Amino acid sequence: MEEIMKRAKADLEQTQIAIYETALPLYKKYFPNADQQNVADTRKVTAAVLDKLAEQHPNDATVVDYAKKVVTEATDFVKRHDVVGIPNVLLDVIAMPEFKRGVAIAYCDAPGPLEKNGKTFFAVAPTPKDWSKERKESFFREYNNYMIRDLTAHEAMPGHFLQLARSNEFRAPTLVRAIFQSGPFIEGWAVYCEQVMAEQGYGGPEVKMQQLKMRLRAICNAILDQSIHAGNMTEKEAMDLMTKEGYQQEGEAVAKWKRARLTSAQLSTYFVGATEHLDLRAAEQKKLGDQFNLKKYNDQVISYGSPPVKYVRELMGSRWNALSSTRWHCTSLQRQIFDIVFGEPDPPWYQLLTRRFLPSLRFRGAAADDFFVAANRTSSSRLNVQRRLVPTSRNSISYQPSIRST
Numbered sequence: 462m463e464e465i466m467k468r469a470k471a472d473l474e475q476t477q478i479a480i481y482e483t484a485l486p487l488y489k490k491y492f493p494n495a496d497q498q499n500v501a502d503t504r505k506v507t508a509a510v511l512d513k514l515a516e517q518h519p520n521d522a523t524v525v526d527y528a529k530k531v532v533t534e535a536t537d538f539v540k541r542h543d544v545v546g547i548p549n550v551l552l553d554v555i556a557m558p559e560f561k562r563g564v565a566i567a568y569c570d571a572p573g574p575l576e577k578n579g580k581t582f583f584a585v586a587p588t589p590k591d592w593s594k595e596r597k598e599s600f601f602r603e604y605n606n607y608m609i610r611d612l613t614a615h616e617a618m619p620g621h622f623l624q625l626a627r628s629n630e631f632r633a634p635t636l637v638r639a640i641f642q643s644g645p646f647i648e649g650w651a652v653y654c655e656q657v658m659a660e661q662g663y664g665g666p667e668v669k670m671q672q673l674k675m676r677l678r679a680i681c682n683a684i685l686d687q688s689i690h691a692g693n694m695t696e697k698e699a700m701d702l703m704t705k706e707g708y709q710q711e712g713e714a715v716a717k718w719k720r721a722r723l724t725s726a727q728l729s730t731y732f733v734g735a736t737e738h739l740d741l742r743a744a745e746q747k748k749l750g751d752q753f754n755l756k757k758y759n760d761q762v763i764s765y766g767s768p769p770v771k772y773v774r775e776l777m778g779s780r781w782n783a784l785s786s787t788r789w790h791c792t793s794l795q796r797q798i799f800d801i802v803f804g805e806p807d808p809p810w811y812q813l814l815t816r817r818f819l820p821s822l823r824f825r826g827a828a829a830d831d832f833f834v835a836a837n838r839t840s841s842s843r844l845n846v847q848r849r850l851v852p853t854s855r856n857s858i859s860y861q862p863s864i865r866s867t
């Protein structure tokens with residue numbers, strides 16, 4: 462807990478600097494006549510730019526179509542920039558049902574892990590019918606055109622929709638892992654995706670401003686969560702933190718104060734999970750240096766379902782160590798082999814193996830039979846097979862019936 466607080470406070474400071482640095486060129490662009498005194502005022506500059514960007518916003522009539530457009534745009538961006546592989550699952554952008562409106566502007570409703578061929582809904586909200594004109598205006602200023610892009614990165618592409626679709630493809634020996642998913646892994650991934658998209662330049666500095674604002678929100682959430690439940694934070698202190706340090710609107714902060722007192726430990730998951738994801742990526746980057754490939758990394762991180770990040774770190778370590786020495790360049794083949802050998806015995810992958818993957822693998826002699834038999838039995842026999850698979854060139858793998866001890 463102390464570590465989370467320490468990191469949250471350090472991150473708060475760094476993110477405030479980052480948002481000011483991002484805001485400054487925009488400030489000079491939008492307010493060319495501002496005097497020098499204003500330019501040096503970090504809070505004023507940041508708040509003024511956020512306020513300016515809020516002017517570009519949709520309304521009740523346009524928000525759903527606008528979100529549809531943004532989903533297509535974000536999907537193209539993810540493809541063009543090789544951020545992560547895109548699953549072959551449909552995403553339906555719909556208007557949020559009336560009874561759910563008035564809280565968040567959007568949410569992602571993925572099929573349950575046991576549902577076959579379920580659709581994912583990205584629900585986007587026009588405001589409730591009984592809201593006043595002013596309240597609607599304030600809501601859409603918050604969820605302006607740029608914020609909807611950041612939000613789409615979080616909720617849909619490449620955030621929740623993409624990750625949960627991948628997670629549903631994962632097959633473990635029992636259903637337990639499919640049903641008990643890690644909140645910090647899932648929320649952390651979505652927050653991490655907002656950052657990845659901003660790093661890649663999605664939507665320019667205007668969207669980056671929203672991403673950093675949301676990052677500040679996640680950090681404040683973590684600080685609030687433990688300061689309220691394990692400390693003595695007052696309402697005044699909480700409001701100051703959110704509105705002054707985190708640039709949040711009054712209405713949003715009031716609602717958060719309520720949510721923070723009614724829940725505990727959930728509000729921290731965004732910050733804790735994102736920090737774990739960023740730490741994991743930093744460690745891989747350090748380990749692999751020039752060989753680090755963002756798409757490959759992201760694909761791998763979300764290939765194990767939705768377990769706590771620490772287990773992903775473990776799984777990646779062992780798998781990577783098993784293969785890094787082989788200079789194995791063929792990504793898709795590598796992934797297939799992973800899925801087959803490290804995957805769990807379950808009819809779907811076995812069928813996949815025979816139908817689709819076999820032609821791309823070249824086995825010597827009777828090895829294929831050995832392989833199938835072993836791969837379909839216990840985990841130790843699969844491990845044995847895994848040790849005997851040796852890549853012979855970029856596109857082929859051979860199976861060595863006996864292995865030399867090293």
Ligand SMILES: [Zn+2]
Pocket residue numbers: 615616621648651
């Ligand atoms: Zn989320």
